[in-house]
Amino acid sequence: MAAALITACGTKGEQKPAMAGPRVVTSVELFADLIRQVAGQRAQVTALVPAGADPHTYEPVPSKVVAVAKADLVLINGLGFEETLMDVIKNNVGGRVPVIEMSAGLPVLEAGNQGTGNPHLWLNVRNAIHYVEVARDALIQVDPQGEAEYGANAQKYLAELENLDGQVEQSIASIPAERRKLVTSHDAFPYLAQRYGLELVGTVVGSPGQEPSAARVADLTKQIEAEHVPAVFKEPQVSAQVMELAAKDAGVEVCSLYSDALQGEVNTYVKLMQFDASELVRCLGSSPASH
Numbered sequence: 183m184a185a186a187l188i189t190a191c192g193t194k195g196e197q198k199p200a201m202a203g204p205r206v207v208t209s210v211e212l213f214a215d216l217i218r219q220v221a222g223q224r225a226q227v228t229a230l231v232p233a234g235a236d237p238h239t240y241e242p243v244p245s246k247v248v249a250v251a252k253a254d255l256v257l258i259n260g261l262g263f264e265e266t267l268m269d270v271i272k273n274n275v276g277g278r279v280p281v282i283e284m285s286a287g288l289p290v291l292e293a294g295n296q297g298t299g300n301p302h303l304w305l306n307v308r309n310a311i312h313y314v315e316v317a318r319d320a321l322i323q324v325d326p327q328g329e330a331e332y333g334a335n336a337q338k339y340l341a342e343l344e345n346l347d348g349q350v351e352q353s354i355a356s357i358p359a360e361r362r363k364l365v366t367s368h369d370a371f372p373y374l375a376q377r378y379g380l381e382l383v384g385t386v387v388g389s390p391g392q393e394p395s396a397a398r399v400a401d402l403t404k405q406i407e408a409e410h411v412p413a414v415f416k417e418p419q420v421s422a423q424v425m426e427l428a429a430k431d432a433g434v435e436v437c438s439l440y441s442d443a444l445q446g447e448v449n450t451y452v453k454l455m456q457f458d459a460s461e462l463v464r465c466l467g468s469s470p471a472s473h
């Protein structure tokens with residue numbers, strides 16, 4: 183209804199898929215994937231941050247601003263994760279369409295140096311299940327005629343996520359407890375650690391956009407050695423130079439974990455969690471034969 187009123191202006195020359203459903207805007211491709219699983223063919227989902235970019239520092243380009251202006255629904259994570267996008271969202275849809283935080287209602291863990299709480303809730307699959315339920319309900323709110331379709335799509339995907347949660351739990355449980363230690367690029371893994379039983383030892387970048395210092399590298403090297411951390415984990419959207427130096431000094435392997443950004447073959451949320459679980463097992467799992 184509202185959509186019909188606002189699409190009257192300025193859309194000529196644009197190639198649009200022929201669909202009548204709502205236009206949904208979200209922040210990252212990771213969430214676009216979760217939402218598309220529910221939207222199916224009925225709604226069009228656009229992410230403002232391109233795959234591989236760091237959402238904590240990304241500034242949206244004009245074509246994405248246009249997408250926001252045409253949105254019928256905006257689904258964000260909340261907790262400051264969309265800090266660089268909020269002006270564009272507020273200025274273009276403020277008060278006109280629902281802007282819904284998918285993390286709302288979930289228990290939040292403290293972030294070391296941010297006032298808002300740590301935003302990376304989706305790395306616990308139980309929380310991603312909540313996001314999908316919020317997305318389903320929001321889609322039904324803006325497009326009530328699609329209720330049966332959204333409901334059926336969500337039911338199927340939620341069952342897949344239930345399985346995924348069990349798979350990740352089982353994989354990580356196979357790692358000896360004393361080796362389940364996490365050193366990562368940025369502070370994205372407290373929810374994963376809490377849910378699946380890992381210990382957070384340290385991060386290289388304290389807060390988004392902050393350059394790590396040489397002193398921090400030296401501290402990290404000491405920490406890796408003192409806590410017998412078997413491997414460290416870089417993230418594709420964050421520079422790994424400093425971590426690689428620390429790992430070399432400490433004599434441990436640099437592995438990878440996905441957190442905020444999809445990239446290459448890791449192009450869905452399910453693949454992201456499967457990749458992370460198997461990488462954790464590969465890099466932390468084996469005990470030295472001498473024990």
Ligand SMILES: [Zn+2]
Nearest residue numbers: 238368370442
């Ligand atoms: Zn992050």
